[in-house]
Amino acid sequence: MMGGITHCRFLKAPVTKLEAKSPKSAVWTITAVVTLTTDLGETFYEDNATLEAILYRNGPGSAETAVLSKTVDWTFPMRALKVVLQVDAAKCNPKHQYFLRVGEKDRKAVQDVWGQYMMVQGRTSVLPIWSLPFRLGQKTKELFVERRLQIRDDRVLKVVEETGESIARHIWDAGLSASLVLASLDNERSNLASPELRKAIRACLNRDHVNILELGAGCGTFGITFATLFENCLVTLTDLGLAKEIADLNLKANSLGDRAKFVELDWTEPLPEHYKTSFGLVIMTDCTYNSAYFEPLVGVIDAVLNNNNRLLMAYKRRHEDEKEFFELMEAKGLEVTCRTKVAIEGDTETAQHADLASLRSNRGLFPWTSTPPKPRSLTKRHRSIASAHCTGRIHISFLLPCSQKVAQLPTTASGAFNDTAPTKLVHFKPVPYCTVR
Template sequence: MHYIRFLKAPRKIQDSSGLQSLSAVITITTDLGDAFLYSDLPLVVELEDTHGRKLQDGGKAKEYVWRGSDGFKGLPVEVPIGIQTMRAGTEVKMVIRAKEEQNMVEDFEHVLGQKASGSGDEGSVVTLRGLPDGNGIVERVFKYGNGQDIHVWEESGESIARHVWDAGLILSAYLSTIFRETPSSMPLPRLPALQTILSKSDISVLELGAGCGIVGITLCQFLPNISEMILTDLPEATSILMHNISLCSPAPNHSVLDWSQPLPAPIASTQWNLILIADCTYNPDVVPDLVQTLGRLADGNKDLMVLLAMKVRHASEAVFFTLMKKGGWVIRESTKLPLPVLGGEEEEIEIFVFGVST
């Protein structure tokens, strides 16, 4: 999967006749930003108001082509602001998306590859939204159900810890299908043990390494029977995590949690039913602390389950499974979900449900 990002955030510019436009420089990279999109991709750049309504009073969408085959690493884009919008003083938002539906990610079904087939190379590219002078944060919006949205803001800077990552996005989309009222257009593998625990009348959920909070926030919107949910991460993620939580209703809680330190008292004193972990096993140096934290949470709690989503990036991540086995954890169930990559080989996200060995 690839993500459209800003190299230079949107800003208003004005020509000699007084007409205004929004201008920015974008790039398209993988979730970690460690590789650019090397395929060509038609793009659409348009304007919305802050409620997500398209603005079309002269501010027509513009089309561009990302020429990854030519080694593009950045692309200047610009879209005019309509005269009526200017006069009304409407706050505008720049939206950059793939032109073709088979490449567009704006819906949880798109995330899972459930979209209309089309000609050409298929792969997922996540749409980007940003305000002028957006204080270093940008927006991702994912639709689900009948006109409902999950809004997740992430930092536009270099810190990968405060971005949406592939496994967290796929897990969020997968969780949304469990509670879907209408049948999915593509059958997905089911995890019965996970569905059983999520169907309990009163459950408590803790997320470790929440980052932007997309997984916990998604589950909180779909699961009315949560008695307590806390999203945790290191202090540097607090600002973006709290921003996203503040936009939710119902909203989870937040706590700082360093895996190398003792559990905070409110977390240690709770009998958790489910622990969420996504995109947290890529750094083998912190995996021992992660597994030790899980052991503390499982102390005296034999029914605790851990839901893990990961994209294997290197062989050293196998140490997580070795340490989990030594710590008395067993895999109750698992599945794999495809991750189409434009211009590359298909990848996959692995999902595991762990329980305490009896």
């Protein structure tokens, strides 16, 4: 069973070839091979899907025009799907730049960018892929591809990622989902984030300047979303040196100027002293996948959190060991203060939701919960483990030192986080779709 977002990927980036059908008619053939898989690439899409490949041209002033489209069927148990488009050479200009987008064909409207379908109940949404621009007849750059994420009606986030297997140079489900939650902050119709989480994030952003530190940023999806959406945010993306190239590409692609930068930071190396006091918000997505790094990572988090800042983290549950991360955090006095579960599959898993609720009330961490759920017949440790058992969901948590939290949080609340309601869709308006010619 696939867990999470379905990523469309190029196994072979588009290759172009001029073929003469007759002395008078020639066609450009554009061939690519795609697959549908998870962020980790460990399984393939286990259902049928109708995909659409669209060839775009970058015209003068870089307006994008759809030149040609073709529908192709992904049928279970496929692992790779060849996409071949042919376009009349007389209608093409080899001096123009072209690019190929492959994504799910929607019955109502073609999804040009991604976001609006993510939370649809009962289905997993396919994340479309865009090749980087290429010229007909020239070899394409196989290394990078682009994702486009609608984060506001008028803003599309561009995230470049590598086609290879590098963990740091990929996009990950938690980063994508957390970015959409952030984008829904001002959308009062959306309950993608719990009211408490919204309030807490807003409180952090309610300053003239907010210095944000992103740990293990990789491509920088989440940090770049902050800098793109909130002009008062100055974001430092950090990761190992191997992420620098892709992070810099993404900073450039989103024209953030000096409001965001990449700095190398290895959790296993001594932390520069100024990190301990410089940041009003620390963010992290999908960094709890490797238990070998839990201790140094928690050490860094402990060092950079103080009485005036917060950690906002998102993770996709991948294995049992993740509970150790939260145990280490607890041992440092760092506990979850509010949590949002973003359903990226259609199931509701109500039992697990209930376990999460018990965990909160038992610890007294959520004094705003007006009607604490009844304790279940699980030990505290079991509840802690059960809380991590939400396969296929993204957890977005807000952490801060607990000594300070109790003093700051309200003792009553309206609108306590509804644990049993399935996470709802946030409506992202699609970018106007170009007519296919």
